[in-house]
Amino acid sequence: MISAPSTALELSKFPRHVLLEGPTPIQHLSRLSARLGGADIYVKREDLTGLGGGGNKLRKLEFLIGEALARGADTIITVGARQSNHARLTAAAAARVGLQCELVLTRTVPRSDHDYLENGNVLLDALFDARVHDLPGSANALQFAEQRADELRAQGRNVYVCPLGGSSPVGCLGYADCAAEIAAQARAQQLSFDRIVVPNGSGGMHAGLVAGFVALGIESARVAAFTVYGDAAHAHAATLDKANQTLQLIDSALRVPEEAISIDETQLGPGYGIPTDSMRAAVRLLASTEGLLLDPVYSGKAFAGLVENVRTGKYAAGQNVLFVMSGGLPGLFAYRSAF
Template identity: 60%
Template sequence: MSRLDLARFPRLALLERPTPIQPLDRLSAALGPALNGVRLFVKRDDLAPIGGGGNKLRKLEFLLGAARAENADTVITVGALQSNHARLTAAAAARENFACELFLSRSVPRTDPDYVGNGNRFLDDLFGARVHELPADADSLAAAEARANALRAEGRRVYVFPSGGSSAVGSLGYAACAEEIAGQAEAMGVTFAHILTANGSAGTHAGLAAGLFAMGRDPRLAKSYAVLAAQDHAEAETLAKANATLGLLKPGAALSASDIVIDGNHRGPGYGIPTDAMREAVRLMARSEGVLLDPVYSGKAFAGLLHDVRAGRYRPGEAVLFLMTGGVPGLFAYRSAFAEA
C-alpha cells in the first residue's frame, strides 16, 4: 500500500486513532433476507475523547495545527445553528487554548425550543465560545472575516475556518482516514467494496477521494449521500475540494468528475429537514445495535444505504463500510421531530 506523506503538515492530536471498525451483526440480522448476503460494517468516527466526538475532529487536527503554526490566538468558524463543526471547534479550541467565535445562521426552518437552545447550541456555550447568531440569508463567512479583521486591528492573531472545516487543509483529515481504513482492512483481512458516508460541506468525501487516489486506489470506492446541496452542486463542490486536497498531497495530479460518486436522492426537502426514512434509519440502528445516528448527516446517509441494500444494489458477499460521522448531540435538538412522527 502506498503511504501518504502527512508528517509535513502541522497537526494537533485530537483523536485516539484508529477509530474502530465494527460489524453490524445485529442490524444485519434485523434486516434478514433483505440484506441479500451483503456484509455491513461501521467505522465509528463518532467515538472521540473531545466534545462529543465526530468527523470534524479529523479536519480540526490539521486546521488547528495550521492555526498554531501561524501563532493564532483566536479561531473563528461558521455554520448552521446546530452545526457539529461549530461545536467541535469550540471544544477543541477550549482544549488547545484558543479563543473561539462562531457565526451561526438560522438556515434550518425550525424554531422549537429544543432546536434553538439544546443540542450543539447548548454545548457551544458550555465550551466557552462566543456565538453570533445570524438570519438565514446572511453571508456568515463574510461576517466572520469582518470580525477577524476587527480583531486583527486590535492586535489579535486570527485564523478563520470555512463551513464544516472543509478547506483543502481540513480535508487532509479524511485523506488520513482513507489511509487508516486501508490499514485496518488489511489487518482484518477484509476488502471493502464501498465506503459510504454523508456529504454536507463536501470535505469528508473530498478527503477520502483524494487520499484513495494519492495511494493509488480507486477514488470511486468512496460514495456519499448528499444532505446539504442538490446532487449536481454537491458533485461540483466535492470534485473541487478533492482536487485542492490532492494538490497538497500529490501536486500535478487531478481527479475527474467520474471519480466522484454522490447520491442526491435522500436529502429530502432540504438540509436539516427530517424525513421518514431518516427516522426509520435512526430507530433501526438504535434498536438493533444500541448505536446513535444523528438526524442531519448520518441518519439520512444510512437511510440511503438501507435503500440501496434493499434495492439489491450491492452484490452478495460484498463488504460495505459505513463511515459514521457523529453528531449525536443533534438528536436532542430534534426531539420534537421524532415525537411528531
C-alpha cells in the same frame, strides 16, 4: 475493492495538532446485516472520538488547529448552521489548546422550537465558552466572520478563520489520512470493502477520502455519498474541486477524475436539516438492532440511503459495505420533536 495501500501517505510536512486518541474502530453490524439480508454492513466509528462529544470534524481540526497554532493565532472563528457539529467541535478544540473561539451561526434550517434553538450543540457551544453570533439564515456567515476577524485584528488579536465544515483543502487532509487508516485496518482485519458510504454536507469528508485513495493508488470511485445539503450536481462539482485541491497538497502530479465522485440526492428530502421519514426509520433501525445512534442531519439520511440500497439489492449479498458514521449525537436532542 478497497483494501490495503502499498504505502502510507506522507503528511508530516503539514502542521498538525493531535485531537484523536488513535484510529477509530471498524465494527461489523451483524444483527443489522442479518435483518436486511443483503450485503454485510460495517461502520467506521468516527463518533468514538473523546473530545467535545466526538465526531468526524476532529480529523479536519487536527490540521486546521495545527495551521492556526503554527501561524501564532490566539483566536479561531468558524461558521455553520445553528446546530453545527463542526462549530461545536471547533469550540471544544479551541478550549483544549487555549484559543479564544467565536462561532458565526445562521438560522439556515426553518425550525424555531426551543430544543433546536437552545439545546444540542448550542448548549455545548456555551459550555466550551465560545462566543456565538446568531445570524438569520439569509446572512453571509463567512463574510461576517471575516469582518469580525478584521475587528479583532485591529485590537491586536491574531485570528484564524475556518470555513464551513472545516472543509478547506487543509482540513480535508484529515480525511485523506483517514483513507490510509481505513486501508490499513482493512488489511489488518483481512477485509475488502466494495463500497464506502458517507454523508456529503460541506463535502470535506468525501473529498478527503477520495483524494487519499487516489494518492494511495486505490480505486476511489468506491466511495459513494448521499448529499444532505444541496442537489447532486452542485455537490458533485464542489466535492470534485475540493478533492483536487486536497490532492494538489499531497501530490501535485495527480488528479481526481470526475467519475470518482458519486453523489446521490434521493435522501435529501425538502432540504438541509429537515427531517424525513426514511431518516427517522434509519435512526430507529440502527438504534434498535445495534444500539448505535445516528444524527438526524448527516448520518441519519446517508444511512437511510444505504439501507434502501441493501433492500433493493444494489448492495448485494456477498458484498462488504463500510459506512462512515460521522457522529453528531447532540443533534438528536435538538431534534427531539422530530421523533
